[in-house]
Amino acid sequence: MxxxxxxxxxxxxxxxxxxxxxxxxxxxxxxxxxxxxxxxxxxxxxxxxxxxxxxxxxxxxxxxxxxxxxxxxxxxxxxxxxxxxxxxxxxxxxxxxxxxxxxxxxxxxxxxxxxxxxxxxxxxxxxxxxxxxxxxxxxxxxxxMHSLDFEEFLWARGYGDDFVEDMLDHMKKLKAFSEVMMKICSELFIDYCILGGMPAVIRDYIEKGTFEGSLQTQRQLLADYEEDIRKYAEGMDQTRILNVFSHIPVQLARDNKKFQISKVASGARFKDYRGCIEWLKDAGVVNTCYCLHFPELPLKGNYDDTKLKLYFADSGLLVAMLDEEAQDDLRENKNLGVYKGSLYENVAAEALSKSGYGLYYFKKENSTLEEDFFIRTSSELIPLEVKAVNGRAKSLQTLIASDRYPDIKYGIKLVMGNIGYSGKIFTFPHFCCFLLKRYLKSVSLMEIVEKEG
Known part of the structure; x- marks a missing residue:
C-alpha cells in the first residue's frame, strides 16, 4: 500500500x-x-x-x-x-x-x-x-522531507483535495464547521495525534482499521532512533544526546515547557549540551523553538539561543515514550489526559515546522506574559496560542492591546472548538494548524479586523 x-x-x-x-x-x-x-x-x-x-x-x-x-x-x-x-x-x-x-x-x-x-x-x-x-x-x-503531516494523513484515510479546500474555505469565511464536520475532523485529528506521521505506523492503522500494533511499531522506531545515536554520535556525546532525548517528554509535560539542561543530569551546563541539541536537530529528530528577545520583526537574529523548547519532529515519538497507563487510555478511549497540553503543542510545532515556519516563543522576565509561537507575514507578526480547551488567552490579549508591541495587531488561537473571531483574535480548531500558511497567504487579517471591528 x-x-x-x-x-x-x-x-x-x-x-x-x-x-x-x-x-x-x-x-x-x-x-x-x-x-x-x-x-x-x-x-x-x-x-x-x-x-x-x-x-x-x-x-x-x-x-x-x-x-x-x-x-x-x-x-x-x-x-x-x-x-x-x-x-x-x-x-x-x-x-x-x-x-x-x-x-x-x-x-x-x-x-x-x-x-x-x-x-x-x-x-x-x-x-x-x-x-x-x-x-x-x-x-x-x-x-x-518529513513524516506525514495531517493533510497527507487525510489523503491516506481517503479524503481528497476537495475536503481540504473546504476546510480552508471555512477558515477564509470565518464560517463555523457543521457539527458533522467537526466530529469527523476532530476524530481524525485525535487519531493522528496518537499515531504520529511515520508511514509504517499509518499503514498498519489503515490496513487493520485499529490501533493494534501501533505502539509496538512506534517503540521500534524509537529504538531505531536511539540506535542511530549510538552509531553515529561520537564518544561521550552519545550518553548526553540520549539523556536530552529521553527528557523531552518530561519537560514538555511541565507548565513551563522551556527545556532546562539542569534537569537532564546533575551539574549539567548548557554549554556542554548545546552540541547534543544541535545533533538531534540536524538529525531531524527534534524541532527547536527559541525564545525571542522581544516580540517584534525580524525574527531571525532576534532570539536567545540558550533559551529554547524542544519538540519531537514527529509526535508519535512523544506518544511512544509515555507511560503504560497513558498508552492504554490513549488507544482505548482516545483520552489524551494530562498530556493533552504538551501533545497539542507538540503537534502544532510539528505542523508549523512542516509548513516551513521557524519556531519562536516569548517569555517576559518576571512576568506571567508568555506566548507559545509566533508566525509572520511579509509585514506582520502574529502570536499563536495553543489551548487544550477554548479558554481565555490572557497573554494573547495583552500582546494585541499593548502599545509596546507595534508589530502585533491581532492573534490566532488554536483550541478544541470551532472557528470564531472576537477581540482581534482568530480562533481555529487544532486540526486547522497545517493550513495556517495557506490561509495567511489568501486573506488579509487587517481587512477582516477592520470589517469585523
Missing amino acids: YLQRKIDVYLKEWKQDEHRRPLIVKGARQIGKTESIRKFAEENYKHVVEINFVEEPKYKMITSDGYGVQNIIKNISRLDPDKHFDPGSTLLFFDELQDFPEITTALKFFSMDGKYDVICSGSLLGINYRRIESNSVGYKQDFE
Missing part, C-alpha cells in the same frame, strides 16, 4: 525541468524517502540504478578512479554487469548517503554531463551536511 506524499508532486516537477540538477532528499529515518523515490523512478525511467551504501558497502569503491561520470559508471558496471546505463532514460539513485557522503563530489560532474538523472537520499544528513554542501555547491537541489 503506497501512501500519497507531497514529494510526489515535487519529483514530477523536478523531472519536467529541463535544467534539473542532481537532487538530494533530506529527512529523518523511516519517513518514506526511499519508498517515494522508488515509486517515482519506476513510473518515469526505463532503467533505475539503485545503490544502498549501508546494505552494499562495496559500492563505496566506485570513486576509486576519480569522480568523473564515466569512471563511476564503469566501476558500478564492474561490480554489477546487469545494471544498465542508457543516456536520457536512466536514474541513478544513491541511498543511505550518510554512510558515503563522498559521492556528492561527483554531483558536479553528473550535472555538467547531463546524460543521467541522479537522486541521493539519506537520514542524518544534517550531521554531515557542511561536508556535503562544500562537495556539491551550485550543482544540486535539496528537498526536505
